[in-house]
Amino acid sequence: MIIKEADALDDFSAGTDSNDELYQKFVYKTDKGQEPFRIDKYLMNRIEGATRNKIQQAIHNKMVLVDGREVKPNYKLKGIQEIVVFTDMAPEESEIVPENIPLNIAYEDAAVLIVNKVPGMVVHPGSGNPNGTLINAVAYHLQQENAAITEETLPRFGMVHRIDKNTSGLLVLAKTEKAMRSLAKQFFDHTVSRKYIALVWGDLEEDEGTIIAHVGRHLRFRKLFEAYPEGDHGKDAITHYKVLERFGYVTLVQCILETGRTHQIRVHMKYIGHPLFNDDFYGGDKIVKGTVYTKYRQFVENCFALCPRQALHAKTLGFVHPDTNEEVLFDSPLPGDMEAVIEKWRKYTSRA
Known part of the structure; x- marks a missing residue:
């Protein structure tokens, strides 16, 4: 298959x-003295391996824009114009x-x-x-x-x-x-709607907020990703969060992705000092907040055993259906391991 x-x-x-x-975006700009020339032929001469049929199909599928507007395959370029071509990444x-x-x-x-x-x-x-x-x-x-x-x-x-x-x-x-x-x-285009539920270390100061920091591969450890607030490395990334429930040493949050970078939520939450609970890549698999007492340490270890992975769940997913053009939204319940660890923290907080 x-x-x-x-x-x-x-x-x-x-x-x-x-x-x-x-998708990748390729941008071409015609010269001031550009003679009238069909766009499909123009792109054939500039895109390696492209056929006229493929280019015409891309134009038909609205993957080619001229000065921000959709055009037809027989559209003639002239003068200075900007051509944007969207294409999948090989x-x-x-x-x-x-x-x-x-x-x-x-x-x-x-x-x-x-x-x-x-x-x-x-x-x-x-x-x-x-x-x-x-x-x-x-x-x-x-x-x-x-x-x-x-x-x-x-x-x-x-x-x-x-x-x-x-x-x-x-x-x-x-x-x-x-x-x-x-x-x-x-x-x-970042038009897909996605909500995640995460259990993070610490008690967030604000009930809701937005994290803006580029996300890119760690410059030394290539399996890891890192937040780059100055934007000199990685790609722009935006995460909106909202507190759902507080448990003192950990917090249950909802995260809405405006962009979708690799490990975005995990990296962004670490960046603001609240790594995901039991995230072994980004420091959440040890006690980040809490007391030094043995009893508390044992409690956290028990929680790690209940949820032996980062506590992150992609709860909702919404998009425009490709066939009906109607907006659809799907929702999924929290899995048992996250439900169990949240309830354990809830009981722990109520006894404190």
Whole structure:
């Protein structure tokens, strides 16, 4: 089976949080003395490997703008004009072996599949995870849906975003090329609605706020990401948070992503001094706030055992449906490990 992904995968096994840079934007500017020239021919001469058919299809799919406006393939350029071309980032194709792995499917139709991913499941095969992933399970699910599908005729399936191995929650996959284009562009335009629930260390001063800091790979430790407030490295990232419940030493928050950078919530919360509870990448897997007493230390260790991963859940996911053009919104309940650790902190706070 061929699985098509709309962006390049990271190689490290820890996975990524929600890297939504699925489209690249190329900008071309014509010269002052540009003679009238069809845009499809103009782009053919400038984009390596492009065919006229592909360019015309991109124009038809509104992926080409001239001075910010949609045009037709026979549009003639003249004078100084700016041309913006959106294109996927050389999609990676991998042979995927279907595997009989249970999936929690929240919704499915002819265009999209919404999966409520369990914590601990890697989304896509990669270094250290050649199989046993969510995509392997999806391949098997497709075969069971349609008995006429064989290894040779399995359809192309589109991943338009990902969530980290140890993050639970909603993930959308595109079942058609049209759906993949539509969803990938919505992620690129930051119009997809996503709410996450996280348990973080510490008692936040404000009930709500916005974190603005570029997110990029750590300059020394390449598996980690870092916040760069001056914006001299990484990509712009914006996270809005709201306090849902306070437990003294930890806080339950809702995070809304305005952008979707790799490990964004985890990096941003660490940046403001509130790493995610039990996040072993970003310092949340040790006691960050609290007392030095042995009894408290044992309590925290018990909490870590209840939720043996970063306490982060992708709770809601909303987008414009590729086929109906209607806004759809999906919601998923908190998984058992997060419910258990939240209740444990709730009881601890009530006794304090």
